Amino acid sequence: MMMKAKKTTAEMVWFGVIFWSVAFTAAEAPYSFTFNTRLQTWQIWSDIIISLIFIADFIYHLRDFKKKKRFQISQTDSKWKDYFLLTIDLISCIPFDFLFFAFGMDAAASAGAGRILKLIRLFRLVRIIKIFSIVENLTIVPRFVKAQLIIVSSLIVVHWIACGWIIIYPPTQMTDSEYYIQSFYWAVTTLTTIGYGDITPTNTVGRIYTMFIMVTGVGVYGIVIGNISRIFAESARYKEQTREKFQELSLFMKHYHIPERLQSAVFNYYNHLFSKHLSDNDQKIIGELPHALKIELQIYMNMKLIRNLPVFKFSSQACLREVAASLEQHYFGPNDTIIRIGELGEEMFIIGHGIVDVILKDGNVVASLHEGQFFGEAALLKETTRNANVRAQTYCDLYKLKKEDFIRIIESYPELLENMQKVTRRRSDD
DSSP states (O other), X not given: OOOBOOOOHHHHHHHHHHHHHHHHHHHHHHHHHHHTOOOOHHHHHHHHHHHHHHHHHHHHHHHHHHHHHHHOOOOHHHHHHHHHHHHHHHHHTOOHHHHHHHTTOTTGXXXXXXXXXXXXXXXXXXXXXXXXXXXXXXXXOOHHHHHXXXXXXXXXXXXXXXXXXXXXXXXXXXXXXXXXXXXXXXXHHHHTTOOOSSSOOOSHHHHHHXXXXXXXXHHHHHHHHHHXXXXXXXXXXXXXXXXXXXXXXXXXXXXXXXXXXXXXXXXXXXXXXXXXXXXXXXXXXXXXXXXXXXXXXHHHHHHHHHTTSTXXXXXXXXXXXXXXXXXXEEEEOTTOEEEOTTOBOOEEEEEEESOEEEEOTTSOEEEEEOTTOEEOTHHHHSSOBOOSEEEESSOEEEXXXXXXXXXXXXXXXXXXHHHHHHHHHHHHHO
């Protein structure tokens, strides 16, 4: 099956709105039908709001439907399926509760055909099937979204089973809410095959219904538990990779009697790697892609590094992209000199990982800079020589921005120069 790209945030939010609208209908319509309730003000308003949501969604998908028919030649079976689903979508937009109220048919809505018509709103459930299909084909879906779909859908099924029990055994002495809770309790205990036996069927219809729920309950319960387990297993995969990596490193260090100082440096680097990257093999993930695509992805990886730096914080997306594309990655070991006093400054550095010391000519350490900070920016702003040494205190992962690239970028994005001058002045004042 071909996996689709990740949907935009707006699309995911809209799917959430549709899902909860359908979930509300799937809960309210059977309940109103089962207890034969009269129309309430909140039901009318909710019906109007949900219908408007579905009308907007229908118009949006109708545009896609027209494009599909214009540019594609579908098979006959596919065409009939498309038209059938379009009809279902159209019917699901009808606000039946509002129409009953508007035409003064409140009483008719609770009797005969009117009561059945209220169940037609369940056609909206087709949208949930579509949402499940879309989520299943996405490459990356947040864990809470998947869990939300499964849990809410499962509760809806239990709700329907409880309503079915109430239709077979209508309430007598209890209030509607009390009897519903009792029926919901029976549905849960039956589906989970616990069955305490305190609520049992007393006629043939009830026994047949219970047997059906028992048989299907085993499958439904297994599917729900299996999917929830799979969601948590996927989320724990990277944590497990981290744990395995550290176990292997510990065995390696112990076998070769690596000094404590070097062990600490290695573990610190891997902590940085797992906290800042998807995994420890980001380059391997993109390694099989064409060179042009690898360059493009590397730019976005660099953008993540610089996005929250004070000097780039208010820069545009286009500016960040230009800077990220110009960064060069360099590695330095402990006590390696990165900048020397008296050198002509031709670049600045951004610290991706590690700590560097800023040392004056007399040997005094005036500052220690760490991950996310930068140094050498004065060289980009004016012709000057370095006035301090910068030496790596630990193993460092640095990103270099050359002066020629910086000048080219500020010609298009002068706001970057203003931001850098402000940061430099602030450092001088401190």
